[in-house]
Amino acid sequence: MSKFPKNLIIITGPTAIGKTGLAVFIAKQLKTEIISFDSRQFYKEMKIGTAVPSDKELAEIPHHFIQNLSIHEEYSVGDFEKDALKKIEELFQNFDSVVMVGGSGLYEKAVTEGLDVFPEVDSSIREELIKDLNEFGIEKLQEELKTADPEYFEKADIQNAHRIIRALEICRGTGMTFSSFRKNDLKPRNFNVIKIGLELPRQEIYDRINQRVDLMMDAGLLDEVKSLYEFRNLNSLQTVGYREIFDYLDGKTSLDLAVEEIKKNTRRYAKRQLTWYRKDEKIKWFSPFEKEKVLNYIKNCLN
Numbered sequence: 150m151s152k153f154p155k156n157l158i159i160i161t162g163p164t165a166i167g168k169t170g171l172a173v174f175i176a177k178q179l180k181t182e183i184i185s186f187d188s189r190q191f192y193k194e195m196k197i198g199t200a201v202p203s204d205k206e207l208a209e210i211p212h213h214f215i216q217n218l219s220i221h222e223e224y225s226v227g228d229f230e231k232d233a234l235k236k237i238e239e240l241f242q243n244f245d246s247v248v249m250v251g252g253s254g255l256y257e258k259a260v261t262e263g264l265d266v267f268p269e270v271d272s273s274i275r276e277e278l279i280k281d282l283n284e285f286g287i288e289k290l291q292e293e294l295k296t297a298d299p300e301y302f303e304k305a306d307i308q309n310a311h312r313i314i315r316a317l318e319i320c321r322g323t324g325m326t327f328s329s330f331r332k333n334d335l336k337p338r339n340f341n342v343i344k345i346g347l348e349l350p351r352q353e354i355y356d357r358i359n360q361r362v363d364l365m366m367d368a369g370l371l372d373e374v375k376s377l378y379e380f381r382n383l384n385s386l387q388t389v390g391y392r393e394i395f396d397y398l399d400g401k402t403s404l405d406l407a408v409e410e411i412k413k414n415t416r417r418y419a420k421r422q423l424t425w426y427r428k429d430e431k432i433k434w435f436s437p438f439e440k441e442k443v444l445n446y447i448k449n450c451l452n
Contacts, residue, residue: 156246162347163419165357167437172250181244186251198390220385230259254425263336270322298326310387346432
Protein backbone atom coordinates (compact mmCIF):
# COMPACT_ATOMS: atom_id res chain seq x y z
CA MET A 150 0.00 0.00 0.00
CA SER A 151 1.34 3.42 -1.00
CA LYS A 152 2.56 5.55 1.88
CA PHE A 153 2.68 8.79 -0.14
CA PRO A 154 0.58 10.13 -3.05
CA LYS A 155 3.58 10.53 -5.42
CA ASN A 156 5.86 7.86 -6.93
CA LEU A 157 9.41 7.75 -8.25
CA ILE A 158 9.95 4.81 -10.61
CA ILE A 159 13.62 3.78 -10.87
CA ILE A 160 14.82 1.84 -13.93
CA THR A 161 18.37 0.58 -13.64
CA GLY A 162 20.76 -2.17 -14.61
CA PRO A 163 24.10 -2.63 -16.35
CA THR A 164 25.25 -0.49 -19.26
CA ALA A 165 23.94 -1.30 -22.78
CA ILE A 166 21.02 -3.41 -21.50
CA GLY A 167 18.21 -1.21 -22.83
CA LYS A 168 17.26 1.03 -19.90
CA THR A 169 16.49 4.08 -22.06
CA GLY A 170 14.07 2.23 -24.35
CA LEU A 171 12.13 0.87 -21.38
CA ALA A 172 12.10 4.24 -19.61
CA VAL A 173 10.65 5.96 -22.70
CA PHE A 174 7.98 3.22 -23.01
CA ILE A 175 6.96 3.48 -19.32
CA ALA A 176 6.99 7.29 -19.34
CA LYS A 177 4.72 7.34 -22.42
CA GLN A 178 2.28 4.90 -20.83
CA LEU A 179 2.15 6.90 -17.58
CA LYS A 180 2.20 10.25 -19.44
CA THR A 181 5.11 11.59 -17.43
CA GLU A 182 8.75 12.73 -17.83
CA ILE A 183 12.21 11.20 -17.32
CA ILE A 184 15.12 12.12 -15.05
CA SER A 185 18.50 10.62 -15.92
CA PHE A 186 20.90 9.54 -13.18
CA ASP A 187 23.67 8.54 -15.57
CA SER A 188 26.54 10.73 -14.37
CA ARG A 189 28.44 10.35 -17.67
CA GLN A 190 25.55 11.76 -19.70
CA PHE A 191 25.46 15.13 -17.90
CA TYR A 192 28.20 16.58 -20.12
CA LYS A 193 27.33 18.07 -23.50
CA GLU A 194 30.83 17.58 -24.93
CA MET A 195 30.65 13.80 -24.30
CA LYS A 196 27.81 12.67 -26.54
CA ILE A 197 29.09 9.61 -28.41
CA GLY A 198 31.17 7.96 -25.69
CA THR A 199 28.39 8.13 -23.09
CA ALA A 200 25.60 6.71 -25.33
CA VAL A 201 23.11 9.49 -24.63
CA PRO A 202 19.51 8.80 -25.72
CA SER A 203 18.91 9.27 -29.44
CA ASP A 204 17.36 12.47 -30.80
CA LYS A 205 14.18 10.45 -31.44
CA GLU A 206 14.01 9.26 -27.82
CA LEU A 207 14.69 12.76 -26.49
CA ALA A 208 11.92 14.13 -28.73
CA GLU A 209 9.38 11.52 -27.60
CA ILE A 210 9.59 12.31 -23.87
CA PRO A 211 11.12 15.29 -22.01
CA HIS A 212 14.40 14.20 -20.35
CA HIS A 213 16.17 16.05 -17.53
CA PHE A 214 19.91 15.99 -16.63
CA ILE A 215 21.00 14.93 -20.12
CA GLN A 216 23.88 17.03 -21.53
CA ASN A 217 22.98 19.86 -19.15
CA LEU A 218 26.56 20.63 -18.05
CA SER A 219 29.96 21.39 -19.52
CA ILE A 220 33.00 19.24 -18.73
CA HIS A 221 34.54 22.44 -17.30
CA GLU A 222 31.94 22.60 -14.51
CA GLU A 223 32.62 20.91 -11.18
CA TYR A 224 29.57 18.81 -10.35
CA SER A 225 29.33 16.33 -7.50
CA VAL A 226 26.88 13.62 -6.51
CA GLY A 227 25.80 15.99 -3.70
CA ASP A 228 24.97 18.65 -6.29
CA PHE A 229 22.91 16.07 -8.17
CA GLU A 230 21.03 15.05 -5.01
CA LYS A 231 19.97 18.65 -4.44
CA ASP A 232 19.14 19.43 -8.08
CA ALA A 233 17.31 16.16 -8.76
CA LEU A 234 15.13 16.42 -5.64
CA LYS A 235 14.19 19.97 -6.65
CA LYS A 236 13.30 18.82 -10.19
CA ILE A 237 11.29 15.85 -8.86
CA GLU A 238 9.24 18.18 -6.65
CA GLU A 239 8.59 20.43 -9.66
CA LEU A 240 7.46 17.47 -11.78
CA PHE A 241 5.21 16.19 -9.00
CA GLN A 242 3.20 19.40 -9.40
CA ASN A 243 1.99 17.99 -12.74
CA PHE A 244 2.49 14.22 -12.50
CA ASP A 245 1.66 11.55 -9.92
CA SER A 246 4.67 9.48 -11.05
CA VAL A 247 8.11 10.32 -12.46
CA VAL A 248 10.53 7.89 -14.14
CA MET A 249 14.22 8.02 -13.18
CA VAL A 250 16.66 5.99 -15.29
CA GLY A 251 20.40 5.31 -15.24
CA GLY A 252 23.22 3.09 -14.07
CA SER A 253 25.17 5.30 -11.63
CA GLY A 254 24.23 3.57 -8.39
CA LEU A 255 25.57 6.24 -6.05
CA TYR A 256 23.51 8.92 -7.81
CA GLU A 257 20.33 6.88 -7.43
CA LYS A 258 21.13 6.28 -3.76
CA ALA A 259 21.66 10.02 -3.26
CA VAL A 260 18.11 10.74 -4.45
CA THR A 261 16.28 7.86 -2.79
CA GLU A 262 18.21 7.62 0.51
CA GLY A 263 20.51 10.63 0.86
CA LEU A 264 24.28 10.85 1.12
CA ASP A 265 26.82 10.86 3.91
CA VAL A 266 28.35 14.26 4.69
CA PHE A 267 32.06 14.66 3.91
CA PRO A 268 34.33 17.55 4.84
CA GLU A 269 35.50 20.08 2.25
CA VAL A 270 39.12 19.58 1.16
CA ASP A 271 41.43 21.77 -0.90
CA SER A 272 40.81 21.37 -4.67
CA SER A 273 44.57 21.17 -5.29
CA ILE A 274 44.53 17.67 -3.75
CA ARG A 275 42.22 16.41 -6.48
CA GLU A 276 44.38 18.04 -9.14
CA GLU A 277 47.44 16.24 -7.75
CA LEU A 278 45.58 12.92 -7.75
CA ILE A 279 44.50 13.34 -11.38
CA LYS A 280 48.09 14.18 -12.28
CA ASP A 281 49.25 10.99 -10.51
CA LEU A 282 46.58 8.99 -12.36
CA ASN A 283 47.77 10.26 -15.75
CA GLU A 284 51.47 9.87 -14.97
CA PHE A 285 51.54 6.55 -13.13
CA GLY A 286 48.20 4.87 -13.93
CA ILE A 287 45.32 3.75 -11.74
CA GLU A 288 47.42 1.01 -10.06
CA LYS A 289 49.43 3.57 -8.07
CA LEU A 290 46.24 5.13 -6.68
CA GLN A 291 44.84 1.68 -5.88
CA GLU A 292 47.96 0.90 -3.83
CA GLU A 293 47.69 4.20 -1.96
CA LEU A 294 44.02 3.56 -1.15
CA LYS A 295 44.79 0.02 0.03
CA THR A 296 47.27 1.47 2.54
CA ALA A 297 45.30 4.61 3.51
CA ASP A 298 41.86 2.97 3.90
CA PRO A 299 41.91 -0.86 3.66
CA GLU A 300 38.27 -1.06 4.78
CA TYR A 301 37.01 1.05 1.86
CA PHE A 302 39.46 -0.63 -0.54
CA GLU A 303 37.72 -3.97 0.11
CA LYS A 304 34.29 -2.53 -0.80
CA ALA A 305 35.24 0.04 -3.45
CA ASP A 306 34.97 -0.20 -7.20
CA ILE A 307 38.75 0.01 -7.58
CA GLN A 308 38.65 0.29 -11.38
CA ASN A 309 36.61 3.50 -11.06
CA ALA A 310 39.08 6.39 -11.08
CA HIS A 311 36.40 8.84 -9.90
CA ARG A 312 35.73 6.80 -6.75
CA ILE A 313 39.39 6.23 -5.91
CA ILE A 314 40.22 9.92 -6.35
CA ARG A 315 37.22 10.91 -4.21
CA ALA A 316 38.28 8.60 -1.38
CA LEU A 317 41.95 9.59 -1.53
CA GLU A 318 41.26 13.32 -1.53
CA ILE A 319 39.43 12.83 1.78
CA CYS A 320 42.27 10.67 3.15
CA ARG A 321 44.97 13.13 2.07
CA GLY A 322 42.96 16.22 3.00
CA THR A 323 41.85 15.15 6.49
CA GLY A 324 44.39 12.56 7.60
CA MET A 325 41.41 10.28 8.34
CA THR A 326 39.96 7.34 6.42
CA PHE A 327 37.18 7.83 3.88
CA SER A 328 35.31 5.01 5.67
CA SER A 329 35.14 7.00 8.91
CA PHE A 330 32.78 9.51 7.28
CA ARG A 331 30.41 6.87 5.87
CA LYS A 332 27.44 6.68 8.24
CA ASN A 333 24.74 5.36 5.88
CA ASP A 334 21.96 7.26 7.65
CA LEU A 335 18.76 7.14 5.56
CA LYS A 336 17.13 10.51 4.89
CA PRO A 337 13.31 10.61 4.79
CA ARG A 338 11.70 11.19 1.38
CA ASN A 339 8.11 12.23 0.75
CA PHE A 340 7.50 9.90 -2.20
CA ASN A 341 7.25 6.16 -2.83
CA VAL A 342 10.08 4.44 -4.69
CA ILE A 343 9.46 1.58 -7.13
CA LYS A 344 12.67 -0.06 -8.37
CA ILE A 345 12.98 -2.00 -11.63
CA GLY A 346 16.23 -3.76 -12.54
CA LEU A 347 17.06 -5.12 -16.00
CA GLU A 348 19.15 -8.25 -16.46
CA LEU A 349 20.20 -10.75 -19.12
CA PRO A 350 22.64 -13.68 -19.16
CA ARG A 351 26.14 -12.26 -18.72
CA GLN A 352 27.35 -13.22 -22.20
CA GLU A 353 24.40 -11.42 -23.79
CA ILE A 354 25.26 -8.27 -21.81
CA TYR A 355 28.89 -8.54 -22.91
CA ASP A 356 27.87 -9.04 -26.56
CA ARG A 357 25.68 -5.93 -26.39
CA ILE A 358 28.57 -3.93 -24.88
CA ASN A 359 31.02 -5.05 -27.58
CA GLN A 360 28.51 -4.14 -30.29
CA ARG A 361 27.83 -0.74 -28.71
CA VAL A 362 31.54 0.14 -28.58
CA ASP A 363 31.89 -0.74 -32.28
CA LEU A 364 28.90 1.50 -33.07
CA MET A 365 30.45 4.33 -31.04
CA MET A 366 33.66 4.06 -33.04
CA ASP A 367 31.65 4.10 -36.28
CA ALA A 368 29.78 7.17 -35.01
CA GLY A 369 33.02 9.14 -34.50
CA LEU A 370 34.21 8.47 -30.95
CA LEU A 371 37.86 8.92 -31.96
CA ASP A 372 37.20 12.44 -33.27
CA GLU A 373 35.14 13.28 -30.19
CA VAL A 374 38.00 12.27 -27.89
CA LYS A 375 40.56 14.11 -30.07
CA SER A 376 38.50 17.30 -29.68
CA LEU A 377 38.73 16.92 -25.88
CA TYR A 378 42.42 15.96 -25.67
CA GLU A 379 43.65 19.31 -24.29
CA PHE A 380 41.18 18.94 -21.39
CA ARG A 381 42.13 15.33 -20.58
CA ASN A 382 43.04 16.16 -16.96
CA LEU A 383 39.51 17.27 -16.10
CA ASN A 384 37.72 15.07 -13.59
CA SER A 385 34.75 14.62 -15.94
CA LEU A 386 36.99 12.91 -18.53
CA GLN A 387 38.47 10.28 -16.17
CA THR A 388 36.08 7.69 -17.54
CA VAL A 389 35.89 4.56 -19.69
CA GLY A 390 35.85 5.25 -23.42
CA TYR A 391 37.93 8.40 -23.08
CA ARG A 392 40.91 7.32 -20.96
CA GLU A 393 41.74 4.45 -23.33
CA ILE A 394 41.73 6.67 -26.44
CA PHE A 395 43.80 9.30 -24.64
CA ASP A 396 46.37 6.51 -24.17
CA TYR A 397 46.27 5.85 -27.93
CA LEU A 398 46.70 9.56 -28.68
CA ASP A 399 49.68 9.59 -26.28
CA GLY A 400 51.28 6.78 -28.28
CA LYS A 401 51.00 4.27 -25.42
CA THR A 402 48.93 1.76 -27.42
CA SER A 403 47.44 1.07 -30.85
CA LEU A 404 43.90 2.09 -31.75
CA ASP A 405 42.77 -1.54 -32.02
CA LEU A 406 44.10 -2.29 -28.53
CA ALA A 407 42.51 0.90 -27.16
CA VAL A 408 39.12 -0.22 -28.52
CA GLU A 409 39.58 -3.68 -26.96
CA GLU A 410 40.43 -1.98 -23.63
CA ILE A 411 37.21 0.08 -23.84
CA LYS A 412 35.22 -3.12 -24.35
CA LYS A 413 37.03 -4.91 -21.50
CA ASN A 414 36.70 -2.00 -19.05
CA THR A 415 33.03 -1.48 -19.97
CA ARG A 416 32.34 -5.18 -19.34
CA ARG A 417 34.05 -4.83 -15.94
CA TYR A 418 31.91 -1.77 -15.24
CA ALA A 419 28.72 -3.69 -16.08
CA LYS A 420 29.79 -6.49 -13.72
CA ARG A 421 30.33 -3.96 -10.92
CA GLN A 422 26.96 -2.34 -11.61
CA LEU A 423 25.24 -5.70 -11.21
CA THR A 424 27.17 -6.43 -8.02
CA TRP A 425 26.04 -3.07 -6.57
CA TYR A 426 22.37 -3.55 -7.46
CA ARG A 427 22.18 -7.23 -6.47
CA LYS A 428 22.58 -6.04 -2.87
CA ASP A 429 19.37 -3.97 -3.13
CA GLU A 430 16.49 -6.22 -2.11
CA LYS A 431 13.91 -3.61 -3.17
CA ILE A 432 14.69 -4.12 -6.87
CA LYS A 433 12.31 -6.27 -8.95
CA TRP A 434 14.25 -7.83 -11.84
CA PHE A 435 13.06 -8.25 -15.44
CA SER A 436 14.44 -8.90 -18.91
CA PRO A 437 14.57 -5.74 -21.08
CA PHE A 438 12.24 -7.57 -23.50
CA GLU A 439 9.43 -7.82 -20.89
CA LYS A 440 8.09 -4.27 -21.32
CA GLU A 441 4.41 -5.14 -20.81
CA LYS A 442 5.25 -7.27 -17.78
CA VAL A 443 7.19 -4.33 -16.26
CA LEU A 444 4.29 -1.97 -16.98
CA ASN A 445 1.79 -4.31 -15.29
CA TYR A 446 4.07 -4.67 -12.25
CA ILE A 447 4.33 -0.88 -11.93
CA LYS A 448 0.57 -0.42 -12.31
CA ASN A 449 -0.04 -3.01 -9.58
CA CYS A 450 2.37 -1.15 -7.30
CA LEU A 451 0.60 2.14 -8.02
CA ASN A 452 -2.79 0.63 -7.26
